[in-house]
Amino acid sequence: MNNKILISNLDILVKRLKQKGIIISAETFKKYKYQGWMSQVFIVSSSLGPLIIHVANLVDEHKRNKVWEKFSGLAEIFKRRSKIPTGKIFYVGMIKDNFVLVQNYLVGVPAGKRILKNNKFFDIWQVDKYKNIKKILKALAIIHKIKLKEFGWPTIKGDSLAGSYKSWEKFFQKEASRWIREILETDRRILVKPKIKDLRKGIQKIIAQIDYNGPAVLVHGDAINPSNILVNNGKGIFLLDWEWSIGADPAWEFCDLGWWDFINKKDLLAYFNALGMRKIKEQEYFLKRIKLYRPLWLLWGTQMHARDKDLSVYLGLHRLLYNSMPI
Numbered sequence: 001m002n003n004k005i006l007i008s009n010l011d012i013l014v015k016r017l018k019q020k021g022i023i024i025s026a027e028t029f030k031k032y033k034y035q036g037w038m039s040q041v042f043i044v045s046s047s048l049g050p051l052i053i054h055v056a057n058l059v060d061e062h063k064r065n066k067v068w069e070k071f072s073g074l075a076e077i078f079k080r081r082s083k084i085p086t087g088k089i090f091y092v093g094m095i096k097d098n099f100v101l102v103q104n105y106l107v108g109v110p111a112g113k114r115i116l117k118n119n120k121f122f123d124i125w126q127v128d129k130y131k132n133i134k135k136i137l138k139a140l141a142i143i144h145k146i147k148l149k150e151f152g153w154p155t156i157k158g159d160s161l162a163g164s165y166k167s168w169e170k171f172f173q174k175e176a177s178r179w180i181r182e183i184l185e186t187d188r189r190i191l192v193k194p195k196i197k198d199l200r201k202g203i204q205k206i207i208a209q210i211d212y213n214g215p216a217v218l219v220h221g222d223a224i225n226p227s228n229i230l231v232n233n234g235k236g237i238f239l240l241d242w243e244w245s246i247g248a249d250p251a252w253e254f255c256d257l258g259w260w261d262f263i264n265k266k267d268l269l270a271y272f273n274a275l276g277m278r279k280i281k282e283q284e285y286f287l288k289r290i291k292l293y294r295p296l297w298l299l300w301g302t303q304m305h306a307r308d309k310d311l312s313v314y315l316g317l318h319r320l321l322y323n324s325m326p327i
Helices: 003-019 060-064 067-080 129-143 168-189 196-207 250-255 257-262 269-275 280-304 312-323
Strands: 039-044 051-056 089-095 098-104 112-117 120-125 155-157 160-162 216-219 229-232 236-239 246-248
Touching (some): 003 089, 003 098, 067 098, 067 160, 129 216, 129 236, 129 269, 168 280, 196 312, 246 250, 257 280, 280 312
Antiparallel strands (some): 039 051, 051 098, 089 098, 112 120, 216 246
């Protein structure tokens, strides 16, 4: 989406914000230096101070999961839970074919960025990685205390966010079949030899081992990606980009490949302490679940990029996925 298209829709946004008592100065509207993976970002002055506007063309996965409803629910959660280090959401909705999210401007610098090189992923940190990870872990402990009614990608049900599955296992039993189908179709299209039996058999074996029977909690889903972390002059951090937040087993949070190099009891001690998880057996069970879910995270991530024009990310995750299969 280009600037001209957004500017043509700016009048609509001005009116909608005015209905919420927010007056923005359209003449101050300009492109912001930070650009997200799937969105363009703009900044504008308002009666509440500077605001950030995210504008995105939604992918099929976002549409299927009604991401606009999720952000509406998150707005209410953030309003009630002031200790969550993230931006307030003042508006979320669709303007014509574009998803628009308006938040307050947060002061800080990105912790770094994630890059792909030679089909391998690297997180480049521009701040003290381990010092800030402790802050992230404490923030995640706060987030993971928020319970949702059911598992999966949450939408508004009644007056709160809820998933569509009674258990964490049922979520994967239903969703994984679609993810596998998407990957195999893409493999055929780009002439990568499909490994149908290997992939399906391996994933089924992993899902059969899921025994988590705790509550569905709010999981950020991308909290270790340094481009999603804003550092405020070394004093604190903000977590950005909640598009992949989900009602899940909290162990799912740590399946992102950014955590892989340092997940053990010592690395997660700040998290365990903040969460009040002090029993060794409970901590070990948590770590066991992280390792179990990693191939499922790769399966989800691989299919998410199956329709990209540039398949570099797809192929990088694809390699990791097949290498992770337990057969």
